[in-house]
Amino acid sequence: MFGYIICNKKGLSQEELDRYQKVYCGLCKTLGERYGQMERMSLTYDMTFVILFLSSLYEPPEKEESFRCAVHPTRKKIAVENKFTEYAADMTVLMTYYKCLDDWEDERNHLKYRYAKILEDSFQKTVQQYPRQSRIVASSIKELAAIEKSHNSIPDDAVNCSGKMLSELFVYEEDFWSNSLRSFGYTVM
Template sequence: MFGYVTLDRKTLCSDDARRYQAYRRTLAQSLRQRHGPLAQLALSHDLTFLDILLTDVYGDGRKAAPLDPRFSNGFSGYAADMSIALAFHSAQDDWSDDHNYMALALLHQLRGRYAAVSHRYPRQCLAISHGLQQLQRCEAQKCPDPTVPASYFGQLTADVVSPVKGDCAEALRQLGAGLGEFSYLMDAYDDLQADLRAGRYNPLAALAGSPDYEQQCQALLKGAMARCLAGFEQLDAARQDTLLCNVLYSGVWQRYRALHAAPASKAVREARLSFFLPHGPRR
């Protein structure tokens, strides 16, 4: 995805740090075993989080096994396959948008692997493909409402986060949708100035000249995370996991805090506003 689903290491206890690294190693091994050594480049915090979340919700896979035998050995294999699916579509998007030859090379490397993943998980891969097509349509139309493309990304994330039908599926979908919306909006917030300078579409561009731009962005981000956490709070086993709580209540805000940190943050915000306002920042 975008890399915002990460840890707040300042508040992370040592036991949770070790457990997180163990999950990352397991996911890296699954990527290598299922898709070859180069697949480890697709290792991400986002899918590590997904492996932990699904393991908390369904145990080591035994509870999910009667519903779907593909998960009888746990969820690291599923997280590895979704890593490949997302990496493939990301490379496809990069090639389509920028004719990036590195992306084209990656597409050739992943095509066969992705075909196997889409055969195993047609619903998820179709959701990813459909969601990204909708995002491309928003981009082509320069959609001024940031909630529209964010909702499309949230829908595809919801399908990735809820692999098993059952009692927890709806809560997982709600969590995934909110988390996807937050990640999309946070990425837009992070990239706004660079996108406008390069003439690229950014869903927050229509808000950029507003004197309450920062407040509007914060409201959008908080609203998305509120929807995510409403789903998370319904998952009894997951919400008791201090590692997942670290990610969802604090870690996802790491980049936002970094952008607003340091004594010069006021000057940075004013410089950002002055880029959009011809007469400088409004007071």
């Protein structure tokens, strides 16, 4: 569902790898600034990919900043941020909240339940700011739960539901690219 994308670092040039790392650091930094240090634990490659993709398409202004990272304090890091970094941080909180609740339902994982409770205020802010994405994710999560409980479902049902849900995350706002972004997000994620 979420958190399964990994970066194929062997397939990237050094320049591409540097760019990827800067965007990844930017997302981590933004999560900490917007939501707090606990929310940084939600960091995934999925949303880094979304930032890279949307940034390539729209080419928004970016800022690059050198900073000290609490997780890697021995040397300075460089973060690249733009409007899609904030969007990806918000979507990270949205998806992590639901993933934690799903882990609670499936496995009775108490740590995930507690983490969902920690994320609750941040989650509510995201729901208010992004009603379209929040509505699609919520309905898709319910549909996925029904598919998981059904004895008649086929694996493609869950894949298609997840694809529909995640494809919405590629659409920052409704514009010329929206339908293409949905199609791309559906097949990639």
